[in-house]
Amino acid sequence: MNKIEILKKGIIKDNPVFVLLLGLCPVLGVTTSAFNGFGMGMATTFVLFMSNFVVSIIKDFIPAKVRIPSFIVVIASFVTITELVMEAFLPDLFDALGLFIPLIVVNCLILGRSEAFASKNDTFSAVTDGLAMGIGFTLALTALGGFREILGSYSLFGYSFIEGDGMLVFVLAPGAFIGLGYLTAIFLKIIGER
Amino acid sequence: MAKKESTFSNMVLTLFLITACAALALAMVYNVTKGPIERGKIERRQAAISLVVPEFDTLVTEKFMPPEAADSLDFNFAYKNGELVGIAVQTFTNQGFSGYISAMVGFYPDKRIYDVVSLEHAETPGLGDKIEKDKSDWSDQFRDFDPTEKQLRLKSNRGDVDGITAATITAEAYCDAIDRAYKTLEENLEERHLSMEE
Numbered sequence: 567m568n569k570i571e572i573l574k575k576g577i578i579k580d581n582p583v584f585v586l587l588l589g590l591c592p593v594l595g596v597t598t599s600a601f602n603g604f605g606m607g608m609a610t611t612f613v614l615f616m617s618n619f620v621v622s623i624i625k626d627f628i629p630a631k632v633r634i635p636s637f638i639v640v641i642a643s644f645v646t647i648t649e650l651v652m653e654a655f656l657p658d659l660f661d662a663l664g665l666f667i668p669l670i671v672v673n674c675l676i677l678g679r680s681e682a683f684a685s686k687n688d689t690f691s692a693v694t695d696g697l698a699m700g701i702g703f704t705l706a707l708t709a710l711g712g713f714r715e716i717l718g719s720y721s722l723f724g725y726s727f728i729e730g731d732g733m734l735v736f737v738l739a740p741g742a743f744i745g746l747g748y749l750t751a752i753f754l755k756i757i758g759e760r
Numbered sequence: 761m762a763k764k765e766s767t768f769s770n771m772v773l774t775l776f777l778i779t780a781c782a783a784l785a786l787a788m789v790y791n792v793t794k795g796p797i798e799r800g801k802i803e804r805r806q807a808a809i810s811l812v813v814p815e816f817d818t819l820v821t822e823k824f825m826p827p828e829a830a831d832s833l834d835f836n837f838a839y840k841n842g843e844l845v846g847i848a849v850q851t852f853t854n855q856g857f858s859g860y861i862s863a864m865v866g867f868y869p870d871k872r873i874y875d876v877v878s879l880e881h882a883e884t885p886g887l888g889d890k891i892e893k894d895k896s897d898w899s900d901q902f903r904d905f906d907p908t909e910k911q912l913r914l915k916s917n918r919g920d921v922d923g924i925t926a927a928t929i930t931a932e933a934y935c936d937a938i939d940r941a942y943k944t945l946e947e948n949l950e951e952r953h954l955s956m957e958e
Contacts (some may be wrong), residue, residue, distance in 0.1 A: 632774055643783075
């Protein structure tokens with residue numbers, strides 16, 4: 567498959583959040599601000615990239631019946647590595663995201679891509695897909711985080727532009743659903759799916 | 761290479777190899793990161809102590825049990841030229857919205873609060889994390905707070921502390937942590953602590 571095609575698919579046509587609606591737990595949970603969304607997106611991109619890479623290499627050695635546990639072990643290892651490295655060398659980012667990093671393990675986007683793509687394609691396609699999906703995920707999380715931060719805290723990336731507390735509902739869980747709903751509708755309108 | 765068949769021995773062997781590799785990789789990463797993580801924690805603790813007490817030159821750490829005895833608290837007595845200038849108490853509460861919260865509370869020798877910083881918590885981002893100094897100035901109200909005269913409870917609970925909008929439980933828990941530090945201090949601060957000379 568054409569690599570450009572894979573990239574475009576991951577970011578736009580099969581955007582993991584707005585089109586596939588995968589990994590909604592972190593999408594709804596961490597996007598209280600644009601920075602949190604971005605950081606979570608980057609961490610997920612790293613795990614997605616590495617697990618797609620490893621899964622595409624070991625796919626031929628894994629009996630079909632134990633593939634899911636095998637993939638999960640690979641993913642969980644990379645998540646733990648990310649967590650430890652971040653805590654050791656990027657303590658500031660870890661302070662902001664630390665709680666959510668372990669959540670990446672249960673992000674069905676990563677297992678989904680391992681199962682649906684990496685285990686059926688060659689290594690180069692698999693890492694391209696991991697990267698594309700990761701970028702798509704990061705952009706979506708940053709957009710949703712920005713949307714909620716602007717309305718909920720009247721600021722963007724921590725820079726406040728109106729004094730005051732903002733519309734609290736957008737920081738709380740219901741705001742995540744409302745924001746995701748609207749952004750999904752706008753996104754699909756723009757790419758002309760509906 | 762063709763896919764391996766799902767025989768019992770194949771499956772056991774594959775899973776064993778994969779988990780063994782994962783364990784090995786994690787052990788290696790853990791070894792590399794252990795040092796920096798530990799150092800970071802100690803540095804952050806030191807930084808927190810110097811935030812909550814006036815300038816000092818010597819630090820003496822002692823452990824005391826809080827009155828309702830759950831776990832001992834670390835008292836860091838800060839001295840300057842042999843005189844006690846402040847006490848940094850590492851305190852905690854389990855009543856947070858997501859459980860455990862730890863904080864460093866600094867007292868003057870006369871038991872007024874110098875300043876408070878949060879160390880660890882799992883409160884809701886955007887709401888409960890307003891207890892952090894760099895997220896909001898909510899915790900500034902504890903500066904010069906005199907617990908011998910005022911109540912370390914929220915105003916809605918007949919106390920003297922302003923709450924956090926939409927995070928009452930977190931604010932209440934934070935007060936609980938500070939109150940625990942204060943009560944322990946009240947019981948254990950003795951004459952001998954006031955200066956370093958014995």
